[in-house]
Amino acid sequence: MTPRRGGGTPTFTEQARRRQIIESTIDQIATKGYPATSLAAIAEAAGISKAAVLYHFSSKDNLARATFQYVVERFSAYVTERTEKQPDPRAALIAYVRALIGYQQANRSHVRVITEMLLDDDGGTRLKAPGGHDTGGRWNALAALLTEGQQSGHFRDFDTQFVSLAIGGAIDGVIAHWLAHPELDLDAAADELETFTLLAVERR
Known part of the structure; x- marks a missing residue:
């Protein structure tokens, strides 16, 4: 508070x-x-x-930080709630990807706030994330899910940092395109992202 x-x-x-x-x-x-x-x-x-x-x-800066924190906390809570109740790492990973897309689809204005607060006109960081969170490590939760899946035998061996960045980058790319082109079928894109993610991590 x-x-x-x-x-x-x-x-x-x-x-x-x-x-x-x-x-x-x-x-x-x-x-x-x-x-x-x-x-x-x-x-x-x-x-x-x-x-x-x-x-x-x-000040405007203080209000901007409070607004950013308000959005990020709700986004994080939404994803965490849907991920933690899953029965195994594979289901949790699917829920994570779906929750990321679902929240942003339902809260387009929140996505705008996050992108506006994090990036300036030159592509640099406009605002340091509140609460000590490192925006460069925003896929750490995903990497932790992948590590858990490896330890339980659900996923193949790979570098979890690299793969989490690849999956996260794919999600960011889809969302960025959707923001610029709202006619994109985001539900169909979420289906493909789920398939893409599972192909990247599951044993063959």
Whole structure:
């Protein structure tokens, strides 16, 4: 939970107001992009004053970080929930791939926030991920799933880091194309990604 300004735990009303501001920020970034999103526009969309936004977050950078964390936490929780309940590593891997696609398909504006926050106009990092997470290691959870599958005998021997990067890159490529071309059949793409993933890791 984000501490309130001046210390202490935010009240229920303050938490609700922060969620409202963050949701408005998500909409603005998804529509206009991060550089063109102003605190004034966020405040107007939320139906409050700019001073009220600054009361809760003190700056655009702080609001951007809170928004990024809000999106990433929900994305991660969605994927984790669907992965952890699976009976074996193979099923967990399929659920992981499906959950990554499914969440992004259902939350297109969240995908925009993540890409806007992580990449600047030159392809570099705009914003360091909150909570100490290394954006360069974003496929570590996938590598851990692959390692578990190897240890249980479900998957063949391979370098889990390399393969997790290959699978993750394929997912990123499909999502990037879908963002630019919304007519892409993302369900069919998810089917192919599942097949691609299993062919990459299973014993032959």
